[in-house]
Amino acid sequence: MKIVKRGVKNLYSLLGKNKYLNKFRPVLNALDEVFFGTDKVNTVPHITDHLDVKRFMTMVIIALAPVVLASVYFWGLRVLAVIAVSYIFGGLTEVAFAIVRKKEVHEGFLVTGLIFPLILPPAVPLWMVAVGVVFGVIFGKEAFGGTGKNIFNPAIVGRIFLSVAFPRIMSVNWQAPFSGGWGGFLHYQNVDAVVSATPLVLFKNQDILTPWMDMLFGTSAGCIGETFRIGIIAGGLFLILTRIIDWRIPLTFLISAPLFSLIGNTFFHAHLAPPAFQLLSGGLLLGAFFMATDPVTCPFTKLGKWVAGILLGMLTVLIRGFSGYVEGAMFAILLVNVFTPLIDSVVLKLRYKTK
Amino acid sequence: MLKQLRTFKGGFKFKNYPGQAKPILLFAGLPSRIFISLAKNSSAEVKPLVKKGDIVFAGQIIGRDDANILSPAYSSVNGIVEDIKLPTDPQKENPVIVIRSSDTSQQIRPLGGCLSSWQKLNPEKIKELIFLSGALALPVDFSKKITQIIIQETAAEPYNHSLDLILEGKNTLNFIEGINILKKIMPSAQVHLAISRQNKRIISEIHKLTAHLDWLDVCIAESKYPQGSPQLLLPAMLKKKIPHGSSPADIGVALLQAEEVIAVYEAVTSGKPFIEKIVALSGPCFKENIHLKVRLGAPLNEILEGRLKTDEPVRLVLNSLLIGQELKGMISPVDKTYSQIIAIADNREREFLAFLRPGSRRDSYSGAFLAHWLPWVKKSVDTNQHGEERPCISCGYCQEICPAKIIPHLLARYVRKEIIDEALISYEIFNCVECGLCSFVCPSKIHLLKHIQEGQKKLLAEGYHIKA
Numbered sequence: 001m002k003i004v005k006r007g008v009k010n011l012y013s014l015l016g017k018n019k020y021l022n023k024f025r026p027v028l029n030a031l032d033e034v035f036f037g038t039d040k041v042n043t044v045p046h047i048t049d050h051l052d053v054k055r056f057m058t059m060v061i062i063a064l065a066p067v068v069l070a071s072v073y074f075w076g077l078r079v080l081a082v083i084a085v086s087y088i089f090g091g092l093t094e095v096a097f098a099i100v101r102k103k104e105v106h107e108g109f110l111v112t113g114l115i116f117p118l119i120l121p122p123a124v125p126l127w128m129v130a131v132g133v134v135f136g137v138i139f140g141k142e143a144f145g146g147t148g149k150n151i152f153n154p155a156i157v158g159r160i161f162l163s164v165a166f167p168r169i170m171s172v173n174w175q176a177p178f179s180g181g182w183g184g185f186l187h188y189q190n191v192d193a194v195v196s197a198t199p200l201v202l203f204k205n206q207d208i209l210t211p212w213m214d215m216l217f218g219t220s221a222g223c224i225g226e227t228f229r230i231g232i233i234a235g236g237l238f239l240i241l242t243r244i245i246d247w248r249i250p251l252t253f254l255i256s257a258p259l260f261s262l263i264g265n266t267f268f269h270a271h272l273a274p275p276a277f278q279l280l281s282g283g284l285l286l287g288a289f290f291m292a293t294d295p296v297t298c299p300f301t302k303l304g305k306w307v308a309g310i311l312l313g314m315l316t317v318l319i320r321g322f323s324g325y326v327e328g329a330m331f332a333i334l335l336v337n338v339f340t341p342l343i344d345s346v347v348l349k350l351r352y353k354t355k
Numbered sequence: 356m357l358k359q360l361r362t363f364k365g366g367f368k369f370k371n372y373p374g375q376a377k378p379i380l381l382f383a384g385l386p387s388r389i390f391i392s393l394a395k396n397s398s399a400e401v402k403p404l405v406k407k408g409d410i411v412f413a414g415q416i417i418g419r420d421d422a423n424i425l426s427p428a429y430s431s432v433n434g435i436v437e438d439i440k441l442p443t444d445p446q447k448e449n450p451v452i453v454i455r456s457s458d459t460s461q462q463i464r465p466l467g468g469c470l471s472s473w474q475k476l477n478p479e480k481i482k483e484l485i486f487l488s489g490a491l492a493l494p495v496d497f498s499k500k501i502t503q504i505i506i507q508e509t510a511a512e513p514y515n516h517s518l519d520l521i522l523e524g525k526n527t528l529n530f531i532e533g534i535n536i537l538k539k540i541m542p543s544a545q546v547h548l549a550i551s552r553q554n555k556r557i558i559s560e561i562h563k564l565t566a567h568l569d570w571l572d573v574c575i576a577e578s579k580y581p582q583g584s585p586q587l588l589l590p591a592m593l594k595k596k597i598p599h600g601s602s603p604a605d606i607g608v609a610l611l612q613a614e615e616v617i618a619v620y621e622a623v624t625s626g627k628p629f630i631e632k633i634v635a636l637s638g639p640c641f642k643e644n645i646h647l648k649v650r651l652g653a654p655l656n657e658i659l660e661g662r663l664k665t666d667e668p669v670r671l672v673l674n675s676l677l678i679g680q681e682l683k684g685m686i687s688p689v690d691k692t693y694s695q696i697i698a699i700a701d702n703r704e705r706e707f708l709a710f711l712r713p714g715s716r717r718d719s720y721s722g723a724f725l726a727h728w729l730p731w732v733k734k735s736v737d738t739n740q741h742g743e744e745r746p747c748i749s750c751g752y753c754q755e756i757c758p759a760k761i762i763p764h765l766l767a768r769y770v771r772k773e774i775i776d777e778a779l780i781s782y783e784i785f786n787c788v789e790c791g792l793c794s795f796v797c798p799s800k801i802h803l804l805k806h807i808q809e810g811q812k813k814l815l816a817e818g819y820h821i822k823a
Binding site: 001004034035036040041043044045046047050051052053055104106107108146147148149241243244246295296300348352 | 513670672676677678679680681697699701702703704705706707708709710711714717718719720721722723724726727736737738739740741742743745746747748749750751752754762764765781782783791794795796797798799800802804
């Protein structure tokens with residue numbers, strides 16, 4: 001601790017001497033704040049909650065830890081490289097904006113930088129990870145003015161950009177997961193494995209329903225972090241229990257999606273998969289617990305959250321069933337993000353109209 | 356009648372804060388000097404009846420103003436008037452009488468006309484005794500105006516004085532006699548007690564003694580902050596709302612504490628002027644957490660001498676850690692509004708990797724720290740902000756914890772952007788009960804309460820009216 005303290009102090013004095021280096025002050029401030037808490041004291045109220053944004057974001061990362069660990073097991077150590085690239089390039093973008101704007105570096109990126117790689121296919125080229133995360137951070141967040149002002153979830157913006165710009169690589173290149181023994185912990189990548197298809201692709205093209213056990217425990221193809229669904233559910237429940245995310249959106253999303261697919265499945269049997277399959281396939285669970293609940297981009301009114309959850313379920317099922325894309329959860333979240341301000345303002349009008 | 360008090364949405368239970376004042380009462384000792392303010396409220400003050408060099412006794416009236424019927428000012432010690440300080444800036448300061456204490460007698464001269472069998476006194480005499488004793492901080496024509504009396508001991512703050520101590524021994528009986536006295540001078544008033552659920556013994560005792568009274572009910576209150584706030588208590592107990600900017604007395608409600616009721620009893624039966632106050636010493640920075648009987652006007656440095664721990668900087672707070680005023684400089688004299696002094700560490704220490712620690716003693720609305728799952732462990736308490744200020748991420752905590760059902764982050768967003776218009780009023784900015792929970796809970800450390808108050812002020816300054 002003393003070494004870190006001395007190091008930070010030396011860096012500060014270095015920055016103080018050099019005009020050019022001084023521009024990097026936000027970076028050093030962020031580093032300083034990460035290691036040492038604040039020395040500021042309250043006025044009124046005299047006490048404050050111990051939770052801060054750093055802890056808030058750390059909790060999300062803790063909740064994602066089992067998923068990250070499982071993804072290394074299923075897809076090999078390359079996953080770690082993907083995550084590292086995402087953090088480094090996203091972090092640099094964030095820092096560049098902080099320096100130009102002369103503002104502090106904010107913590108929101110800690111979560112974006114981890115979620116983004118989790119929604120990419122395991123075989124994604126590393127350069128594409130970099131392009132995607134830079135695009136996502138710039139156009140998903142910084143263009144709107146930074147943390148707290150963004151309309152879209154930056155990770156999803158990056159992901160959608162990649163899907164649109166490089167559709168072949170993003171939707172065809174699926175690896176089969178490792179299984180048995182040490183799995184991917186001892187391999188860089190599953191090169192020998194036959195290129196297979198995700199459960200959603202299998203259903204869309206060949207009407208095959210993957211066994212639900214495979215989907216629940218991760219032994220099916222899919223994006224890096226979306227297949228170990230039991231871990232996603234556990235992480236999501238952990239976040240709900242610790243009040244980091246609100247229960248309303250996951251609950252309504254996870255009720256409405258099967259509900260709409262039940263209705264759809266009865267009428268359009270060929271297009272729409274049955275409810276349980278919908279729930280356990282693609283990025284629905286990861287999206288419901290970790291992305292649709294992003295507090296900045298989801299409605300803040302309680303009724304608005306219910307509305308958003310229902311919309312999410314409906315859109316996911318519709319896009320999956322009737323569009324050219326196989327996965328609908330990401331698009332659904334992006335679309336609902338667009339409607340968030342409208343939902344909130346309508347709910348506020350309804351609630352405060354009569355008085 | 357025993358009733359459950361209807362609780363409210365939102366709010367927060369502060370549990371297991373270290374250093375609750377134990378039910379032990381010590382006499383603080385006679386102060387060497389007292390400072391008696393002549394201001395009775397923001398606009399009115401009493402005229403001094405003494406001049407420099409006069410000899411006064413404990414309980415002597417040293418300032419009164421019968422024309423405006425304000426309750427008088429007392430000397431709380433035997434001594435000599437040392438100075439009458441007139442303020443240089445009457446807007447900010449009050450005139451103060453300084454009295455040097457001259458002997459060590461603890462005797463207080465009783466008021467004339469008191470009677471231990473108070474039933475024989477006529478209501479006018481009782482009113483006069485209460486008025487002269489200064490036991491109640493109510494307008495004097497209260498007996499006509501007041502239709503409801505609420506005696507509240509809801510104990511919902513992080514720190515609370517001990518009701519066990521205030522109603523110790525015979526004081527429970529005296530308390531009930533005090534209520535009877537109040538009922539005699541305000542015959543049309545209904546009396547309601549709001550007592551926190553933890554005080555089981557007191558609730559059952561009072562219930563036993565008062566069950567036959569049809570004009571009195573005992574409400575058992577959840578000890579959830581801010582249950583004690585009049586804006587929540589009145590609607591819950593009486594279904595009455597207090598308009599913004601008015602006091603409970605304006606709508607015919609007297610809000611009292613148990614200690615005041617006992618003071619009424621003592622004034623009427625033994626003629627004791629209200630010149631001693633029980634003050635709890637709460638918080639981990641006191642060597643001993645006890646209650647002190649303090650003469651009014653005694654300066655803080657004399658009362659607290661040798662009672663504070665000296666190993667770290669301390670912040671002293673009056674009555675409430677959420678909305679209480681900071682007691683700076685230790686010179687302010689004790690007045691009737693003091694019910695406890697809270698001492699917590701003024702923690703400017705930067706903690707290494709604070710956000711990664713398990714936090715078994717860290718209190719939080721969220722479940723992000725271990726403390727949430729270990730409710731029996733004592734919490735830590737200090738003034739550190741525990742995090743840097745950040746932009747609002749709309750996490751919704753302020754909205755969920757708000758007992759007034761408003762959306763603090765929405766209001767703060769408007770005020771920060773200087774959008775001061777009807778929208779703020781329609782979003783019920785004036786329903787704020789100023790409990791401070793929104794600022795407490797915000798993970799981005801935004802001063803939501805301050806923004807809301809600023810918004811209210813600007814709205815009024817721009818001539819907007821509050822719809823009732």
